[in-house]
Amino acid sequence: MKSPPNPVREKALERGEIAPDFELPDSTGLPQRLSDLCAPSPLVLVFYRGHW
Amino acid sequence: MADYRSHEAEIHANGAKLAAISVDSPEKSQAVREELHLGFPILCDTQKQVVREWGVYNAREKGGIAKPAVFIIDSGRSVRYVSVDEIASRVRASDVASLIAAHGAAPAPPRHKLVPGPRTWVRAVSNSIQYGVREPGSGSK
Secondary structure, three states: OOOOOOOOOOOOOOOOOEOOOOEEEEOOOOEEEHHHHOOOOOEEEEEOOOOO | OHHHHOOHHHHHHOOOEEEEEEOOOHHHHHHHHHHOOOOOOEEEOOOOHHHHHOOOEEOOOOOOEEOOEEEEEOOOOEEEEEEEOOOOOOOOHHHHHHHHHHHOOOOOOOOOOOOOOHHHHHHHHHHHHHHOOOOOOOOOO
């Protein structure tokens, strides 16, 4: 079953799923879109806690 | 993060890119990026949209932050690898670099091979074994 768009997800995306696309500014203000970042070569995306 | 910085070249050499993401502001993220001399971009999920949609939202700390996690995303946004830590640790960059090297990070070519052959990957792995995969904590934060 395809999950409807749901803003809060309890369990992390799993292997084999299609990640929801996003566009976010990077630290220099430049917009970055996931679909651009992960092509043509794969992207290693590291989530970190922040708020040091 | 510095752990990932020291493996950035290796990850690139094996045909992948690197980016970091947190809920911090661009200003704060840029400060971290400069302090740690990171060459890769830091994305700023200040609205906490991505952490929620990707299931890596830790609502219980500091008003809601990202759980430490690593995803490898292929072209087509297909999730190839996931590691999420419910506590304050994260999969080591050296493990991710090895994984990339071992599986070949280049996207699956549609028809013919336009990526380096297996021998190239093997060489990359041998190089990282021979020349070292630096332990985190040795001189970096």
